[in-house]
Amino acid sequence: MSGGPLQLALREWRDRFRHPTTLICLAGTSVILAIIAPFDGAALLRPLPRLAYWTMVVTTTYAAGLWVNIYTLHRWADRLPRQRRLAVIGLATATCVSVLVWVLNGMWLGFWPAGTALAVYLAQVFVIALIVAILIEAVVQRIMSATAPMVGPSILDRLPLDKRGTLLAMSVEDHYVRVTTTKGQEMILMRLSDAIRETATTPGLQVHRSQWVATAAVVAADRKGDGAVLTLADGTQIPVSRRYVPAIKEAGLLPAR
Template identity: 45%
Template sequence: MSDSYPQSALREWRAHMGHPATLVAILGVGLVLGVAGPFGTDVRLTLLPRIAYWLITVLLTYSAGTLCDAMLKRPLARFGFWVHLAVTALATGVAILLVLLVVNYIVYGWLPDRDSLPAFLGTNFAIAIIVSVVLATVHRQSTPVEIVSNPVRILDRLPLDKRGPLVALSVEDHYVRVQTTRAEDLILMRLSDAIAEVGDTKGAQVHRSHWAAFEHVTTARREGDRAILTMNTGTDIPVSRANVAKIKEAGLLP
């Protein structure tokens, strides 16, 4: 792969945070909380400053949570789903708490004192853990709802905002990275099972750890007795010596 994992995770995070559906959801939640004024913000702030406070808080806390999830996927992949889920939820909770402490100090000039600190940390940390566990469970369920109209069943395993034409599948520890023209995500499954769900997408397994969709190959080049496919997403996919014949048959190499 042409990118290091942190770069790939950051690119995935930026794509998710910049997606219109994400921005609309953050705007909606921020407006609702701004009008409702929970946790005493209705007393401390007037309407417009309160809405601004909640919009910023929702944006920063959600951004911190999704960044933790993106950065921890690969390092925790070998430990299995539940360990991954627990550690990600813990990291997300800590990140959200730090964000809340900073935001509250900037807006109110307030930090919890010795008496109020346990209640403040306990309440917010519990909320953060519950939310991150729920979101992680929803997004990482590996049993999709069958969609008859979509022959590429692997896409049913992705969040809606990441679904698009299938570009490549790549093994990362016990996970398969599913890359589409819109985004990418990790799914806990074997590469062989993922390939069985590509439907009518024209492509092939070109390496023991990689499958590529031929229509999304922009260039193909030789490297000794092997080859490299560059996809239209900018990702490089290696082709093993035993599979060079496949890309020749597809007309990608002379």
Template identity: 35%
Template sequence: MRERGGMGAEVENRRTAAGARRFLIDAAVLSAIGLLLGVLGPFGSETMPAPLKYAYWLTVILGGGLIGVGLDEALGRRLSPTWRRVIVVSVLMTPAVSLFVLVTAHLMLGQFVNFRGFVRLIWQVFVISLPIMAVHALVWRGPQVRVETRTVIEPPLPEAEAAFLRRLSARRRTARLIAVEAHDHYLRVHTEAGEELITLRFSDALAELARAHGYQVHRSWWIAADAIEAVRWRRGQGEARLANGVTAPVSRTYAPLLKAAGWLA
């Protein structure tokens, strides 16, 4: 029981530390934006004394930005894609931030608090809130996750590759399959133990390898997923670098398969 309690406390401490780090990063980004607006002096603030101008923009951007960050954490994660979340959160945060700016202007600049001033601020606040939340979304955007679609939707069967490899000579029958390349009525089968030509139609080979873990990347090429080392796309053409130094062309027709699997941006 003590061990479980200790582990729970450790997890909670990590969460607290991660939350504090996230808050400090958000505050640093917002402060940088506040300083930038202090330099630019938008909405007539360029006439203000420099110390007051910087203090004002730091206060309203830091305070208003944290309102938006809190709203984004509470509601925004339910929305996707990112651009939709940014717009919705920016719209929802604008009234509260406008009120905060109005009160700040009253306390720091002596401006009157009234409904007309609040309405006038709505558009100004939204214009600033939108890019701030866009920057926030970019800062915390997660890395792209490489997802192999066939693995998620339908688990590959090792037997599918094994059945196809039984067509090869004994030396290559148990070798790792790398790619299958069509040559007229023949197939060039690339394995870790070398290449071999067999008599088989490419369409029949694709049917046999339908449950194997791989992709058709060209009208005459099929490649094994675990043999891919790199994929690049340049000027409308692509190529996949495979194990054993094999390079396979990637056509526009089949490029979306590799993009869905995370190999192409």
């Protein structure tokens, strides 16, 4: 997969939002809110309309909040320190969700608070949105972690389930690392040095300032000038810079001249 922050964020948003566990959690949250009927909901709406209302609110606000969260992370991860980045994400997500709920309530219930009432209302929405988002995210992450197959190094935990094959190689593209496995490729927003640390259980070598390979994936090695070229099991060819030639010799990947 290739593309900038927008394309990468869009794919991650789609995968997470459409995940069965997420949909189940959203449905469960909607049912719970329809039953407890906060904000005098029982007096305003009958049971079925109330369920439809909360399903709409929970689904749209979670989708919007998730999108703002993911896009902001992809757009600013390399520009802001972690604490400032989290503050930006929190503020952007809370603002988006609060405005969206205000509009939905106005359109659905004809409720358009203003002045002090609006400030109190938005504060309440912010707190509820924050609690719901944390609960849903905690449940989703716990269930997805429990159901994810335990295969290979921890770097694979960052990949979609359908891409978690045997680790073959990693390469740098802009601020992203392209992770290649026997089941495909995926771009991850991180540094190569951090990605390499997460391959601890897979023997491998850095062979270029922007390339890492799993030694078991190498099926051929040939010299090329002062460097070399490694051929992987999937046919991919990886360049080896002169600086790393001694390392691949020591690993027995490059035959002596």
